[in-house]
Amino acid sequence: MRLNEIAYNDSAPIDGYGPGFFRIGGTLINGPVITGPLGTHSWAGFGDTDALIALKDLVDVLFVGTGADVAHLPDDVLDALQEVGLGVEAMSSPAACRTYNVLLSEGRRVALALIPV
Known part of the structure; x- marks a missing residue:
């Protein structure tokens, strides 16, 4: 079996989550959060589309965790992301964390x- 070392660059894996918090790359963050090639930082939620749009040239897909349950993204958020050509997938936050970690470990953008949750 061949083992490869994973280089995350400025992206960090999701280490864990619980009621109201996420642990990303060893750092505990309360409330909504964005993580990816621009690092990890608090997010103001669906009203802050500018933070999401800033990722448009850096990633192939943005996963949006909508909390404990799957929910549709607000129409204005979805329209703004589609207008700039950013691929987006909404799912529950636990599923989004797992999917993100797998694709990040594969070196995906x-x-x-x-x-x-």
Whole structure:
């Protein structure tokens, strides 16, 4: 078996999550968060589309964790992301964390915006 070392660059894997928080790259963050090639930082939620649009040339897909359950993205958010050509997938936050970690470990160009569970 061949083992490869993973280089995350400025992206960090999701280490864990719980009610109201995420642990990303060893750092505990309370509330909504964005992580990806621009690093990890707090996010103001769906009203902050500029933070999501800033990723448009850096990633192939943005995963949006909508909390404990799957929910549709607000129409204005989805329209703004589609207008700039940013691929987006909405899913529950736990599923988004798992999917992001797998694709990140494969070296894919991904980012993640999360609403806490």
